[in-house]
Amino acid sequence: MIAHVPSLEALIHELGKLPGVGPKTAQRLGYFILKSKEEYVNALRQCLAEVKTRIHECPLCYSYTESTALCHFCADPKRDDEILCVVEDPSGITRVENSGVFKGRYHVLQGVISPLDGISPKDLKIQPLIERIEQQRGDPSGKSIKEVILALDADLEGDTTVLYLSQMLRRMEVAVTRIAHGVPLGGDLDYVDFRTLGRAIENRIQV
Amino acid sequence: MIAHVPSLEALIHELGKLPGVGPKTAQRLGYFILKSKEEYVNALRQCLAEVKTRIHECPLCYSYTESTALCHFCADPKRDDEILCVVEDPSGITRVENSGVFKGRYHVLQGVISPLDGISPKDLKIQPLIERIEQQRGDPSGKSIKEVILALDADLEGDTTVLYLSQMLRRMEVAVTRIAHGVPLGGDLDYVDFRTLGRAIENRIQV
Incomplete structure (x- = not known):
């Protein structure tokens, strides 16, 4: 309580709970908000309220949506039903979409297997994933998932989850693939860690 | 609009207007808020509202206060009336207080002279500063400001403001000082820029 302005201190305290926001950044943001226009603060408050009231889970892929039925990606008739991309959380969909190379469907696990954090396969959307694959194969009007x-x-958590899912999906007649790991584009070999470089050598491809 | 969730996109857009928050950080904060508990979002919204309604300017030093009269520092009877610290904005008070070495009064300029941004001396609380010094000297019951x-x-803007204020205050029988500039404590000479080192050599002190 250095500034002796309780409401400002309270705001700085709450901002400090955001990820990557330390005490100094929280203070900077607090003073910025205090000095900013009424309209900005009102807009921010409105957005905070709407995010918590309007957004819910898509019943098929478990991503976020404001739609009353399926989300944007599940409802889009143009996307490829035969290929499914499994991501950890909805922000993963945004990242895959940004790459621009994937036009199939998505499935959000809502986490990864992490025994240290007490997260086991049954806490994730793995059972719905299996049911989704089976249901799509059983539907004569639709296309079954091939990959x-x-x-x-x-x-470690990602690797564990990949291993578990690959075993679960092996008996379902779908190809299971994993995104490639290696040297990032534009990456200088001098600055790539030895584990990444090792993986890049193991996963080398014919040119 | 990659995620196709309008209220989340709107929140990320508003968060992106905060200082030092780029598109990636805004996205991270947006997803964090979406996943966080209702109570946290409500607390944050409450703080945002209170900061804009409860806080106003102290009529003496022009800092922020929630008090109906003078702010914490102007009202404190224990502080030294004879020494006044001039800062650019209220966060400057917090920083000076954190140093723990100053026990006098404060005056907030609410900016610095910056011709490029169209900020001239009359836009700042310089006239109130002069009046405050004169009034305190004229008050037989109080102590006049000595420094x-x-x-x-x-x-550049700080230097310009220091030059302007030192000329304005020269004829008022007060000592005008400026905080020392030099090598930061714990600073390695190898990593100090040449202008700072130059200033540190010019301002060297007898040991």
Whole structure:
């Protein structure tokens, strides 16, 4: 309580709970908001309220949507039903979409297997994924899923989840693939860590 | 509009207007808020509203206060009336207080002279500063101000403001000082820029 302005201190305290916002950044943001126009603060408050009231889960892919039925990607008739991309959370969809190379459907796991955090397969949307694949194959009017791309992080939890999903999906007659790991585009070999470089060498491709 | 969730996109757009928050950070904060508990979002909204309604200017030092009369620092009877610290904005008071070495009064200029941004001396609280010094000297029950410390940034605008204020205050029988510039504590000479080092050599002190 250095500034002795309780409402400003309270705002700075709440802003400090945001990810990547330390005490100094929280203070800077707090003073910025205090100095900013009434309209901006009202717009921000309105957006905060709407995000919590309007958005819910898509019943098919478990991403976020404001629609009363399926989300944008599940409802789009132009997308390829035969290929499904599995992501950890809805922001993963945004990242895959930004790449511009994927035109299939999505499935959000809502997490990854992490025994240390107490997250087991049953806490994730894995059972709905299996049911979705089975249901689509059983539907004579639709196309069955031929490939499942696992677009998960290249860390311990991601690797564990990939291993688990590949075993679960093996008996379902779908190809299971994982996004490639290697040297980033524009990456200088001098600055790539040895594990990434090792993986890039193992996964080398014919030119 | 990659995520196709309008209220989330709107929130990310508003968050992106905050200082130091780029598109990626705004997206991260937006998803964090969407996933966070209702109570947190409500607390944040409440703080945003209160900051804009409860806080106003202190009529003496022009800092922020929630008090109906003088702010915490102007009202505190224990502080030294004879020494006044001039800062650019209220966050400057917090920084000076954190240093723990100043026990006098404050005066907030609410900006610095910046011809490029169209900010001239009359846009700042310079006239109230002069009146405050004169009034305090004329008051037989109080103590007159003996020293004015200018705690302004060490950039072009700060230097201009220091020059202007020192000329204005010269004829008022107060000592005008400026905070020292030099090598930061714990600073390695290898990483200090040449202008700072030059200033540190010019302002060297006897040991």
